[in-house]
Amino acid sequence: MPELPEVEIVTKRLRELIAGKTIIKAQLIRAGLAPENSPRQFAASLRGARVDEVARRGKHILAHLSNRRTLITHLRMTGRFIYLDQDAEHTPHTHAVLWLDGGKKLLFDDQRHFGLMMVARTDELDRVKHLAKLAPEPFSREFSPEYLHDTFKRSSQQIKLALLDQTKVVGLGNIYAAEALHRAKINPRLPAKKLSKPRIVSLHGEILAVLSEAIANDNEFDAETGDLDSGYGRYDQLARVYEREGQPCLACGSQIRRFTQGARSTYFCPHCQRR
Ligand SMILES: [Zn+2]
Structure with a gap:
C-alpha cells in the first residue's frame, strides 16, 4: 500500500x-x-x-x-x-x-x-x-517535535498505532512507521504518552529521515508502460525491520521479530526496541 x-x-x-x-x-x-x-x-x-x-x-x-x-x-x-x-x-x-x-x-x-x-x-x-482532520504535513514547519509531544501526551494509544493515525501524523503506513520506530529505538507497544521529550525529538527526526530517503529512492518513470508506479516504492532496499522477521538486526544482530498489532504485522528488534 x-x-x-x-x-x-x-x-x-x-x-x-x-x-x-x-x-x-x-x-x-x-x-x-x-x-x-x-x-x-x-x-x-x-x-x-x-x-x-x-x-x-x-x-x-x-x-x-x-x-x-x-x-x-x-x-x-x-x-x-x-x-x-x-x-x-x-x-x-x-x-x-x-x-x-x-x-x-x-x-x-x-x-x-x-x-x-x-x-x-x-x-x-x-x-x-x-x-x-488530517495532521500537519511532515515536512511543514507545523510538524515539530513540540507538535508531536503535545499530540502524544494526550494519547494512550500504543506508539505504532498512534503513528498510523492520520489525524496525528500523516503519510506513515505500516512500513515507514515500523522503520522510524526501529531507528529511534522505541518499543512499538509503548503508550504514546509515555514517550519522553528527548525520545520524541529522536522519533521526529527519524520520521523525516525515513520519508526523505524513501522519496529520494525513486527510479525512472517508464514511459513505455506509462505506469506511474513504475520503479517506485523499492522500500526493500531501505527496510531495516519491515518483512525481515528472523533476520539479524542491522544494528545489534538480534533476530527481528513480528507480532500482530491493530490487525497488522509489526516488525521490531527485541533488543534495540526493548523499551
Ligand atoms: Zn537490534
Missing part, C-alpha cells in the same frame, strides 16, 4: 505529465470509485478544465483545475495511474479515464477496488471529510 513517499513520487510524475493540459473528456467507468459524484457529474465537472497544479496532502493526490474544482485521488491498496497514447487499449481494471489535449489519456486502474476519487470545489477542500 503506498505511503507518503510513493504518493509523493506519483504526484511529482503526474505534475510533470499533466499540469498545463486540458481535460477534453472524462469518464467514470466504475461508479464506486467516486461515490460522492455521479458518473455524469464527474464527467461534466472535469470536461474542458485545465490542470493547473498537482499537489499532495497526506496520501491524497490533488489535481487543482482551472474551473475551481479539484480532483482528489486516494490510491489505497492497488490504485495506480497509467499515462498512455489516446489510441492505446485500456487496462483490464480501468475505472476512470481522462482524455487530455496533446493526444494522451490518463487511466485510473485499480485491481482491488479500494481506491477513491472525488471532484470537489477547490475553495471547500478544508471541509472535505477525507482531508479535514
Whole structure:
C-alpha cells in the first residue's frame, strides 16, 4: 500500500505529465470509485478544465483545475495511474479515464477496488471529510517535535498505532512507521504518552529521515508502460525491520521479530526496541 513517499513520487510524475493540459473528456467507468459524484457529474465537472497544479496532502493526490474544482485521488491498496497514447487499449481494471489535449489519456486502474476519487470545489477542500482532520504535513514547519509531544501526551494509544493515525501524523503506513520506530529505538507497544521529550525529538527526526530517503529512492518513470508506479516504492532496499522477521538486526544482530498489532504485522528488534 503506498505511503507518503510513493504518493509523493506519483504526484511529482503526474505534475510533470499533466499540469498545463486540458481535460477534453472524462469518464467514470466504475461508479464506486467516486461515490460522492455521479458518473455524469464527474464527467461534466472535469470536461474542458485545465490542470493547473498537482499537489499532495497526506496520501491524497490533488489535481487543482482551472474551473475551481479539484480532483482528489486516494490510491489505497492497488490504485495506480497509467499515462498512455489516446489510441492505446485500456487496462483490464480501468475505472476512470481522462482524455487530455496533446493526444494522451490518463487511466485510473485499480485491481482491488479500494481506491477513491472525488471532484470537489477547490475553495471547500478544508471541509472535505477525507482531508479535514488530517495532521500537519511532515515536512511543514507545523510538524515539530513540540507538535508531536503535545499530540502524544494526550494519547494512550500504543506508539505504532498512534503513528498510523492520520489525524496525528500523516503519510506513515505500516512500513515507514515500523522503520522510524526501529531507528529511534522505541518499543512499538509503548503508550504514546509515555514517550519522553528527548525520545520524541529522536522519533521526529527519524520520521523525516525515513520519508526523505524513501522519496529520494525513486527510479525512472517508464514511459513505455506509462505506469506511474513504475520503479517506485523499492522500500526493500531501505527496510531495516519491515518483512525481515528472523533476520539479524542491522544494528545489534538480534533476530527481528513480528507480532500482530491493530490487525497488522509489526516488525521490531527485541533488543534495540526493548523499551
Ligand atoms: Zn537490534
